[in-house]
Structures are given as structure tokens and as C-alpha cells.
Amino acid sequence: MKIAIGSDHGGYSLKEMIKEHLQSQGHELLDVGTHSLDSVDFPDYSAQVCQKLDVQEAELGILICGTGIGMSIAANKHKGIRAALVHDVYSAKMTRAHNNSNVLCMGARVIGDELAKMIVDTWLSTDFEGGRHQRRLDKLEGESC
Template sequence: MKIAIGADHAGYRLKDDIVPMLRQLGHEIIDVGCSCADSVDYPDYAVPVCQMVAGGEAERGILICGTGIGMSIAANKTPGIRCALVHDLFSAKATREHNDTNVLAMGERVIGPGLAEEIVKVWIETPFSQGERHQNRINKVMALEDRQALHP
């Protein structure tokens, strides 16, 4: 799977821990940065990751900042993106099964690398359930997005 990943200054260390694990699992990684502790703005990294996912250049995206909150807010402004902020294994699985999320957000200041790697692995490996009730709900969310595009 091709996965785009980005982080700001508060999440780059966790990103740098996750990338080798993903490559070891056989995934192709597009790393959009950042790679330093110098203060940067999280939307500058969320936007390119989400554009790659929405445009089909990457199948999934992972975003990391201090809490994951800013990244998830920025990500969900991109049409076609369903980003979930996840800090536990149950949510990682549920958000794929029920919401067919295509972007995962996490916070480096909230969880450590061990748990983050487990979350990513579960999120990557869990398929969408294809359940009719879940698809109907996703369709309603996507319709909201379509209406917003017509009437900003």
C-alpha cells in the first residue's frame, strides 16, 4: 500500500519511528516532512498528505502533531478525506470497519512509539466492513461535503 505521511515539529519524532516499521511491513511511503524541531504550521503538512490521498496518489495518509487535533481538523477540510484522531487500538479498528477512514491522525505528546506502531498496524490491516448501515452513514457524510461545495 502507498501511504503518505506528514508531521509538524511536535510530531516528527513519532513519524520517524513509524516510517521504518511501515516500510518493513512492505508499504511504500511518501514522507512530506517535517524533519526537525523548528516550529512549523501543521496545515502545511496535512494538506499535501490529504491531497495525495484524495487524488489517488496515495491509498492512505497518516498525520502526526502534538495532540493530533490540529492535523485532524485540517485534514477533514479536504474533500474526500475521512480522518480520525486515534489514540487507542479499539478506535483504530472501529474507524476503519465503520467509517472507512483514509487518514489517521495521532498525537506524539499523547502516546508513545510502541502504542503508535500498534495503532498504525491495526488501522492499516483492518478492512472496511462493507456493512450497509455503515456505508449509508458514510454516504450521508459525503453528501454533507457535496452540499458545502455547492453552497460555501
């Protein structure tokens, strides 16, 4: 699977670990940055990941900052993005099964490496259930949202 991944300085170390984990599973990654611990602005990296999905250069996206909150807020401002802030395995499963999320957001200062790997693996391996859930997603695409 082709996955766009990005982080700010607060999520840089976790992003690098997740990259290695996913590459070892054969996924292709588009790393939009950041590429160091130097302070940067999270909306810039969120926008780049969302852009990759918008032009179909990637199927899914992963964004990481200190808490995951800023990245999820920024990502959800982009049309067609359903970004979910996830800090547990159950939520990772449900956000794909019921919400068909296409961007996973995590907080590096909130979860550890092993939990992050389990969240990512669960998120990637869970299929969207469709049915009544699709009807709800269709409402998100309407003008009222």
C-alpha cells in the same frame, strides 16, 4: 501499500519511528515532511498528505502532531477525507471498520512509540465492513454536511 505521511515539529520524532516501522513491513511511504524539529505550521503538512490521496498518489494517509487534534481538524476540511484522531487500538479498528477512515491522526505527546505502532498496524489491517456503514458515509458526501 502506498501511504502518505506527514507531521509538524511536535510529531516529527514519532513520524520517523512510524516510517521505519512501516518500511520494514514493505509499505511504500511518501514523506511530505516536516524533516526537522524546527517549528512549522501543521495545516501545511495536512494539506500535502490530503493532496496525495486526492490525486491517488497514495491510498491512505497518516498525520502526526503534538496532540493529533490540529492535524485531524485540518485534514477533515478536505473533500473526500475521513480523518480520525486515534489514541487507542479499539478506536483504530472501529474507525476503519465502521467509518472507512482514510487518514489516521495521532498525537506524539499523547501516546508512546509502541502504542503508536499497534494503532497503525490495527488501522492498516482492518477492512471496512460496508453495509449500513456505507449508507452513513454516503450521507457525509451529501450537500447537507
